[in-house]
Amino acid sequence: MNYPNKKPTNTKQKVASTKSRLGMNLEDDINATNAYYLSEDLAVIYKKPTPIKIVKVDYTRRSAAKIVEAYYNEPSTTDYNGIYKGKYIDFEAKECHSKTSFPFSSIHPHQIKHLERCLDHGGIAFIILRMASFDETYLIKAKDFLDFYKGKSRKSLSYVWIKQHGYLIESNYVKPCNYLQVVDKVFEM
Amino acid sequence: MNYPNKKPTNTKQKVASTKSRLGMNLEDDINATNAYYLSEDLAVIYKKPTPIKIVKVDYTRRSAAKIVEAYYNEPSTTDYNGIYKGKYIDFEAKECHSKTSFPFSSIHPHQIKHLERCLDHGGIAFIILRMASFDETYLIKAKDFLDFYKGKSRKSLSYVWIKQHGYLIESNYVKPCNYLQVVDKVFEM
Numbered sequence A, B: 001m002n003y004p005n006k007k008p009t010n011t012k013q014k015v016a017s018t019k020s021r022l023g024m025n026l027e028d029d030i031n032a033t034n035a036y037y038l039s040e041d042l043a044v045i046y047k048k049p050t051p052i053k054i055v056k057v058d059y060t061r062r063s064a065a066k067i068v069e070a071y072y073n074e075p076s077t078t079d080y081n082g083i084y085k086g087k088y089i090d091f092e093a094k095e096c097h098s099k100t101s102f103p104f105s106s107i108h109p110h111q112i113k114h115l116e117r118c119l120d121h122g123g124i125a126f127i128i129l130r131m132a133s134f135d136e137t138y139l140i141k142a143k144d145f146l147d148f149y150k151g152k153s154r155k156s157l158s159y160v161w162i163k164q165h166g167y168l169i170e171s172n173y174v175k176p177c178n179y180l181q182v183v184d185k186v187f188e189m
Helices: A010-015 A026-039 A109-120 A142-151 A159-165 A179-186 B010-015 B026-039 B109-120 B142-151 B159-165 B179-186
Strands: A043-047 A052-058 A066-072 A080-084 A087-096 A101-103 A124-131 A136-141 A156-158 B043-047 B052-058 B066-072 B080-084 B087-096 B101-103 B124-131 B136-141 B156-158
Touching (some): A043 B109, A052 B052, A080 B087, A087 B080, A087 B087, A124 A159, A124 A179, A136 A142, A136 A179, B026 B179, B136 B142, B136 B159, B136 B179, B156 B159
Parallel strands (some): A087 A124, B087 B124
Antiparallel strands (some): A052 A066, A124 A136, B080 B087, B124 B136
């Protein structure tokens, strides 16, 4: 994409690396990347809305119903799914602020179960894990994650394990979390 | 499923036909059917949560954050997606209360665009349309719908067209909207 009227600054040029963007969180990065994939007709992948339990709605204003009492529900599935090259894609995205490990307690058991089901049914399933302290984002295959998780020898993924088993996701200005590049390679698509 | 302590009444036995369930709407029926498919490990298909724009949250109670101001957002995709026999599945469900036709104005243009994209990327895409007045539920292939929609000769699907091009979905107690039976036949899975 070209921005003919705007010359990129040096700061912005530096961004085009494996590092994450200035002040953007992982969800923003993935959403921006998905929007790019969609605009280029490469894939149709969306974040699911946050599940909310609505208790009370005020309909007095004609223009828009106003929800006045609602609560967050636990998600029963992962946050992202869609289709890429004719394949079902499903993943969960997590940001980790520890320098040593990613605790299993950070991911709901039913989300893990969901990834396993997607895998069993022939889908492409993975976790996108950002180690925020190192500004690194990894794709971890659901199969690798599940093998380790079910082994139950630990209660977390160590940073060493993540570096060994994860695949580093590159970033650039239009694709701040270019995970499909990794999907192509890792799942041989 | 057996309910040993509850004898089904005659009214309930009649329900096991192509007719819809007593007081259940289409969404309830599809959700119950998806739960059955999941429990039998046949497919992994979920309704996406309703998109909500959250404006204000009250965090004063420690137990649960309470959303005190929020509004409904327009959905950018369809309501349902998932995986079945290794294939990406995507559909929108609509209930129609007219006896003569289903107006295109009842389905958002971006939902139609989304179905088209899913189709183009190799997914299985369709609309589940319940003609509530006749207690009939049809699966309409996105391809058939799009061909007609793009022709722009009309602004609605007539009931005659729906009966000609749609596939009647059967219903029973555990699968109140057994659409995968139709998917198997229509998409040759």
